[in-house]
Structure formats: structure tokens, C-alpha cells
Amino acid sequence: MPRRSPRSRIAVPSPIPWISIQVTFEPLSGVAFLSPKGGPGKTTLSHLLALGSAWAGLPAWLCHTDARRPLRVNDRPYALIDARGEARLEEVSEMLARRRRPSGGYAIFDGGGNRGDADMAIALAMDLVLVPITPSAESIELGLDFLARLDQAGRAPERSLLVLNQISSNVHEATMDERLFFGGISTVRVLCRVQRVSAVRTLLVPDDAQPGGLFPTPPPRVNHLARALERAVSARLTRAEHLDPRRTRTPADQHADSHTDIIALA
Ligand SMILES: Nc1ncnc2c1ncn2[C@@H]1O[C@H](COP(=O)(O)OP(=O)(O)O)[C@@H](O)[C@H]1O
């Protein structure tokens, strides 16, 4: 059963002359993890969302746009597509846009801290852009700067959000990070917090380097994060559909829009 009613097309044209991804991915939801910084968790969160969508019974196509070689995968419950380079990125986008499976699902774009204009072209075509940041001053500065550029490019702020990643499960450390790093960030621009779970590393290990060449069953902690991330994304997409851009949003609306629960472990 479709989980969402059809979404309005995001018709912001790409201002980039050499690359245009002006497609709508409907009935897929286009979600990109983007950041000019290396290492805040774009690839990890992309795989977590793809895994979470599989556990939710939804197909996911994870498009790798990093210049580095994509992971070698064998039997993951989601598809990993090599979308490196402008021509291939456009081709893959068009291919996904032609999918007409009513069940929905996700077109996930893993940004590579690419040339900024490639990331911007991806961003403008997305239903939701997620910018991961970690508890570090540099990561936050670059993340907020990128968010401001997305706003300036005309994206609805509700559709460009931060994911606070690598939150310590030690409550004292988490509280300190909150105070030192995340305190000044507006909660309405935060989709969720994702805990630091070392087992997520297994998602970035090539399947042929695993015993039997097969994707191992992810540990429960990883599955839990994956499901929680998918739920947060799905809830935000559903909410964004109902946002009427002409209506002045009240503080109560803004409060309802914020979803800042720490993604807790089972
Ligand atoms: N929530 C997390 N918990 C633990 N480690 C994480 C988490 N998110 C990212 N990492 C680790 O941080 C490193 C960089 O993550 P990666 O997803 O490759 O970042 P990016 O794609 O943005 O460069 C990797 O070693 C990854 O395992």
C-alpha cells in the first residue's frame, strides 16, 4: 500500500548550466545526504536509510556520487548504483524518475563532498536534503554554511535539515557536546540525532570481504538505527507534503515540525 499521497513536484530549476537534475522521483522519495565536509556520515547514513527502508518493506536505490569507487555489494536488501560523474548522475536520475512502482520507496543520493555545484544540482532535485554534522566546530560551521546556501537557492527550509550524527551514548558526554556544539542550533532545522554505534562500520565493508562474500545480518543496534532513521525521514516527508507555503506558520507548527528525539538504542 502506498505510504504517502502523491507529492507536489519540486520545480526549482537547477541554476547550474552543466548539470541539470530537474526530475521528480515520484513515487520514490528523493533524499540526499550532502555536506561539503568529509566524514560527518553521509555514506553511513545513506546505507542506514537504505537498510531502514528495506526493513519497512520499501525499495531503495542508493546512488553513489563520490569520486571514490562505490562499495562492492552482493546481496544487500537495497540497490547500490554507481552514479559517479555528471553524465552518469543525470542518466541514473532519469532512470529512477521513470520508475512507476506505486509502493513508493527511496532514491537516496550519497554526496561525495563533490564539487559544490554537483551537490547543489542534486540538492535542488530532492524532496529532502539531510546534512550530517558531528560534534565538532568545523563540521557544524560547514554544515550550517551549506544549509544557508540551500536556503538561498530557494529550497523550502523544511526540506533541508541537519542530522546530528555520532551522538555519544554516554549521557555526560552527550550533554557536554550538546552544550559545547549543538546548543546554538535551531531545533526546527534538525531532523534527528543519530547515536554513535561502532557496528555501523560493517555497512561500509564490501560484501566480498565478508565471510561467504555475503552481506552479514546487521547487528540489532544497526537495524534499530536504520529503522528509526527511516521513520524520521518518512514522518518528515509526510509532514512536508501538508505544509502550505502560503500559510504563515505559527510557533506551534514549527514545534510540530521539529523532531529532535535522540534515536535511542533498543
Ligand atoms: N553514527 C555513527 N556511529 C559510529 N560511527 C560512525 C557513525 N557515522 C559515521 N561513522 C563513522 O565515521 C566515518 C566517516 O563516515 P562516512 O559515512 O564515511 O562519512 P562521509 O561519507 O560523510 O565522508 C566512518 O568510519 C564511519 O564508520
Ligand SMILES: [Mg+2]
Ligand atoms: Mg562518503
